[in-house]
Amino acid sequence: MIPGIRAFGVVAFGALALWSPSPAQQKKLTTEELVSRHLDALGSKESRAAVTRRVVSGPVKHVIRLAGAGVLNGGAAMLSSGSMFRYTMKFPNPEYPKDEMVFDGERADTNILANGRRTSVGQFLTQQSLPLKEGLLGGVLSSAWALGRLEQLQPRLDYRGIKKIDGREMYSLGYRARKGSSDLKVNLYFDSASFRHLRTEYAFEIAAHLGNGPNDSIRNDETHFLLVEEFDDFRVVDGWTLPYKYKLQVEVTGSGISFGGGQSVLMDWTLTVDQVSHKAAVDEAVFKIR
Numbered sequence: 014m015i016p017g018i019r020a021f022g023v024v025a026f027g028a029l030a031l032w033s034p035s036p037a038q039q040k041k042l043t044t045e046e047l048v049s050r051h052l053d054a055l056g057s058k059e060s061r062a063a064v065t066r067r068v069v070s071g072p073v074k075h076v077i078r079l080a081g082a083g084v085l086n087g088g089a090a091m092l093s094s095g096s097m098f099r100y101t102m103k104f105p106n107p108e109y110p111k112d113e114m115v116f117d118g119e120r121a122d123t124n125i126l127a128n129g130r131r132t133s134v135g136q137f138l139t140q141q142s143l144p145l146k147e148g149l150l151g152g153v154l155s156s157a158w159a160l161g162r163l164e165q166l167q168p169r170l171d172y173r174g175i176k177k178i179d180g181r182e183m184y185s186l187g188y189r190a191r192k193g194s195s196d197l198k199v200n201l202y203f204d205s206a207s208f209r210h211l212r213t214e215y216a217f218e219i220a221a222h223l224g225n226g227p228n229d230s231i232r233n234d235e236t237h238f239l240l241v242e243e244f245d246d247f248r249v250v251d252g253w254t255l256p257y258k259y260k261l262q263v264e265v266t267g268s269g270i271s272f273g274g275g276q277s278v279l280m281d282w283t284l285t286v287d288q289v290s291h292k293a294a295v296d297e298a299v300f301k302i303r
Contacts (some may be wrong), residue, residue, distance in 0.1 A: 019156040047184055048160055050208040055153055055161075060252030066094040067156050071287040073102050075109075079279035085109070089284045093156040096165075097300040102282060112282075114138050114145060117300040121145035124302055132191045133263045133278055136228060137215075137240050138216075141197045143190055144215055144240070149199065152210050152244050153255060154286075159188070160201075167191045175205060183211060197223070209247055209254065215240040219267075236267030249290045257286040 042050075057062060073089035099115045113124035114131050121142035123135035131139055134231035144150040147166060149159030159166055171187035183202040189195055202212040219236045240263055244256035262281035 016212055030145070039176075041174060042184065044170045044186065047172055047203065047208070048163070048185060051160060051203055051210060054208040054254060056253045061161065063101040063157060064251065064253065066092075066291065066293075066295050068092050068290045068293040068295065069154050069156065069284075069286055070086075071285050071289070073282055073284045075102070075104060075259060075280065075282050077280045078126045080276040089282075091104065091151055091284075092295055092299060093151070094297070094300075095153075096157045096162070097297065098145060098148065098151065098155050098157045099300050100151060102284075112303055114150065115300050115302055116142075116145040116148075117297070122302045132290065133265065134240070134261065134282075135282060137238055137263060137265075140238075143193065143197050143199070144213075147188075148188055149188070149201075149215075150242070151259070152213065152242060153253075154244075154259060173200070176202065178202065184208075206245075208251055209244070209256075211244055213242040236265065239264040251291050253291075255289060257284075259286065 042084075052061065068090065069092075070088070070090040073087050075085040075087065077083045081089075085104045085106055087102060088102070089102040091101075092099045095118070096118060097118050099113070101114075102112045104110060108128075109126070109132070111124065112133065112134055115122050121138065123131055123138050138145055138150075147168065148155060148159040148162060152158065153161075159168065168186075169189040170190055171189075173185040173187055176183055176185045183204040184205055186201040186203070188199040188201055196217050198214075198291055202211065202214075202215045202237045203212065204211050216239050217238070218238065239263070243260040243262075244258065245260075246258040247254050247256050249255075260281055260283045263278065265278040267277075
């Protein structure tokens with residue numbers, strides 16, 4: 014064999030090895046396969062059927078990144094029973110003592126602060142209640158998790174292939190409720206190797222409009238809302254593989270913002286789970302804002 018040709022063959026083989034598709038890219042999944050693999054990653058069918066309620070709690074850290082700056086440390090608890098859900102975060106701050114978001118099986122609600130306004134995440138979920146009503150908020154930490162109740166909810170799912178986020182390959186799945194508004198865009202993301210649910214993005218916008226001041230020719234640009242959930246640090250509890258780190262982030266940009274002094278808003282809340290119970294009694298009264 015001619016040496017030069019042999020060397021070229023080695024180089025070419027090496028290049029092909031470097032460019033070879035990842036396992037996720039080698040096989041195109043159907044929507045049904047993706048959901049099935051994800052549910053299997055949560056736990057066995059028997060383990061999943063045995064749990065109908067869950068109480069999750071731990072310390073939570075709130076960070077304001079735009080429209081101000083600051084850090085608050087508090088505590089949080091997530092309670093769920095069947096399709097009902099409640100997430101409460103409490104902080105030692107008189108201006109921002111808590112955030113509450115609930116769904117009682119029929120109605121979604123969020124708390125109002127002493128100044129008569131809702132928080133940024135509360136305003137988002139008041140304008141777009143689908144994450145609460147469909148059991149999406151909180152992901153697999155909630156017994157109401159949407160992908161575990163597909164027969165009941167009958168959403169429209171759209172497998173969108175592989176996306177790379179922060180250098181990590183994930184399967185992307187679009188989600189639309191069977192009924193209701195479609196202006197909220199929902200994307201679920203799953204690890205390409207483990208099929209664990211890692212991220213959810215909720216996005217919508219309010220169109221540009223004329224102002225209501227003395228000069229109605231003043232134009233407010235559209236306002237963009239983005240709510241992102243991230244899940245990490247998975248551990249096995251009672252046969253379930255659950256995330257012990259849960260981050261919720263709100264980003265709002267545009268001139269029509271009614272909070273944050275009209276500035277762009279970026280803030281997040283990170284729950285570090287330290288307790289999970291599937292046996293704690295849950296009073297249905299807690300799923301309403303008092």
